[in-house]
Amino acid sequence: MGETKGYNDRLEEKLATIYSGGHAKYHEKMKEQNKLFVRDRLALLFDNGEYIEDGRFANVEAGDLPADGVVTATGKVNGQTVCVMANDSTVKAGSWGSRTVEKIIRIQEIAEKNRVPMLYLVDSAGARITDQLDMFPNRRGAGRIFHNQVRLSGFIPQVCLLFGPSAAGGAYIPAFCDVVFMVEGNASMYLGSPRMAEKVIGEKVTLEEMGGARMHCTVSGVGDVLVSTEEEAISEAKRYLSFFPANYTEKPKQVEPKAIKEGRTLEEIIPENQNAPFNMYEAIDALIDEGTFFDVKKLFAPELITGLARIDGRAVGIIANQPKVKGGVLFVDSADKATKFISLCDAFSIPLLFLADVPGFMIGTKVERAGIIRHGAKLIAAMSSATVPKISVIVRKAYGAGLYAMAGPAFEPDVCIALPTAQIAVMGPEAAVNAVYSNKIEAIEDPKERLKFVQEKHAEYKEEIDIYKLASEMIIDEIVAPSELRSELANRLRFYEDKQIVNAPRKHPVLPV
Amino acid sequence: MKNLESNMAGTVFTVNVAVGEEVSAGQVVMVLESMKMEIPMEAETAGKIATINANEGDFVNEGDVLVTFE
Numbered sequence: 001m002g003e004t005k006g007y008n009d010r011l012e013e014k015l016a017t018i019y020s021g022g023h024a025k026y027h028e029k030m031k032e033q034n035k036l037f038v039r040d041r042l043a044l045l046f047d048n049g050e051y052i053e054d055g056r057f058a059n060v061e062a063g064d065l066p067a068d069g070v071v072t073a074t075g076k077v078n079g080q081t082v083c084v085m086a087n088d089s090t091v092k093a094g095s096w097g098s099r100t101v102e103k104i105i106r107i108q109e110i111a112e113k114n115r116v117p118m119l120y121l122v123d124s125a126g127a128r129i130t131d132q133l134d135m136f137p138n139r140r141g142a143g144r145i146f147h148n149q150v151r152l153s154g155f156i157p158q159v160c161l162l163f164g165p166s167a168a169g170g171a172y173i174p175a176f177c178d179v180v181f182m183v184e185g186n187a188s189m190y191l192g193s194p195r196m197a198e199k200v201i202g203e204k205v206t207l208e209e210m211g212g213a214r215m216h217c218t219v220s221g222v223g224d225v226l227v228s229t230e231e232e233a234i235s236e237a238k239r240y241l242s243f244f245p246a247n248y249t250e251k252p253k254q255v256e257p258k259a260i261k262e263g264r265t266l267e268e269i270i271p272e273n274q275n276a277p278f279n280m281y282e283a284i285d286a287l288i289d290e291g292t293f294f295d296v297k298k299l300f301a302p303e304l305i306t307g308l309a310r311i312d313g314r315a316v317g318i319i320a321n322q323p324k325v326k327g328g329v330l331f332v333d334s335a336d337k338a339t340k341f342i343s344l345c346d347a348f349s350i351p352l353l354f355l356a357d358v359p360g361f362m363i364g365t366k367v368e369r370a371g372i373i374r375h376g377a378k379l380i381a382a383m384s385s386a387t388v389p390k391i392s393v394i395v396r397k398a399y400g401a402g403l404y405a406m407a408g409p410a411f412e413p414d415v416c417i418a419l420p421t422a423q424i425a426v427m428g429p430e431a432a433v434n435a436v437y438s439n440k441i442e443a444i445e446d447p448k449e450r451l452k453f454v455q456e457k458h459a460e461y462k463e464e465i466d467i468y469k470l471a472s473e474m475i476i477d478e479i480v481a482p483s484e485l486r487s488e489l490a491n492r493l494r495f496y497e498d499k500q501i502v503n504a505p506r507k508h509p510v511l512p513v
Numbered sequence: 514m515k516n517l518e519s520n521m522a523g524t525v526f527t528v529n530v531a532v533g534e535e536v537s538a539g540q541v542v543m544v545l546e547s548m549k550m551e552i553p554m555e556a557e558t559a560g561k562i563a564t565i566n567a568n569e570g571d572f573v574n575e576g577d578v579l580v581t582f583e
Contacts, residue, residue, distance in 0.1 A: 275550050276551055326552060327521075327548050328550070362521070430549055
């Protein structure tokens, strides 16, 4: 009896050390930074704060490395089982030793076997240089974490919540996730620290400028969702996960439908003048269940909107041009943004809705040098190879390769719907008349005659691309009144639910990146 | 307050403010024309216009300062 008590005391003592994390001064530091202790993060994340844990005693013999700086856990989020790795930055700044890495690899393996989402709660200074031979180059070293992430990509959802640094090699954990939430002011990603940059390349820069959350969510595009607190990161990650099935073999869950947000109608929102700006977010609100929009990469390449939403309770991925920003023209970054989003939705059976109002891809030396052709090709390839239901709506105009990028008729959308005001053409009337008749226009000396000629040609061109002519030729499948668009989309999403496409066998396409 | 810079290459279509004018956040200060589209350029925060650096019809490059604030 007494002996048993002795065993228990020893266990209790060890567990108390493990659960308390690192030294009190590091807990204090976290509080000052508005950061939560790793176990408080997990309590917030999991339903009822309940989870099971593996490898609690990792490196227990070291004495000062509780759980070896990472908690690996399995529990429920929104009623769905998920696996989690969460760095403890009170333990050697959340750095990775050999057992840290082994724990992360094992929880990935558990997620794979159980076919459930894998969450990475990252707050880590990177590798422990002193332990490098045990954790860096070997078969089950840090590289295996990334290898597993790549293997699991598209098999199960992988989500990163970045609460602190993700340094050097560690920065690849977020990079290989489907989505990255970053807490402004605390989260950062960089391959080399500002100190290293100053020493090696002579650059003087702050951490925020080089790898801060805002920079990554607005400029580099490595971050997807910028949040102001850890609590917000966790609640938004839960909302994000609610759109996804547990793995690629399942379908997204349906929820109770909601009405649209009260506001202006599509007729009121969309201006008659093809060149005038309007706010596409307002148009989206007029189509989706109120309050369901989840913006992905909101601050990055805002000329294109990508987000998850629900129509009549069904999950849908929306790709919409934003005419209010840069005219809705497609750029290198917007192409990248759409490519990743399409690939994400397609992997997890979320139907795609394209809302096109696009003058085309940007032209000029700057974008050509940046490789807009290959970036555009990448977007078109992703859209073209997606096998989920694809609905293409020409809201106002789709010119040039913009039509192709937004799932135009040639790319086998399940339907291409036009609103009655839509225009589809190689280019707009002004540009087209200029391109075809510029010599003739210049040769007309009388300004009145010249104007008359141009106006006649504009009218002819508009007739040529009249939307009823395109419907008559069966180029587009349907013309729908703006007031009917939501119910049309809801019906089609319902009917396309069991769509299946079987592609001819091959290993994989050659990516045009 | 941050200067307002052009976010793409284009031509100044309209200038909607005057020097000395107080503008609110999100107010359209200038409209550019690019790729045949009207591109509204909005003030990021409220402020008073100090200088207007481009006139109607001027060509501007991405990153050019359109308006400075006091």
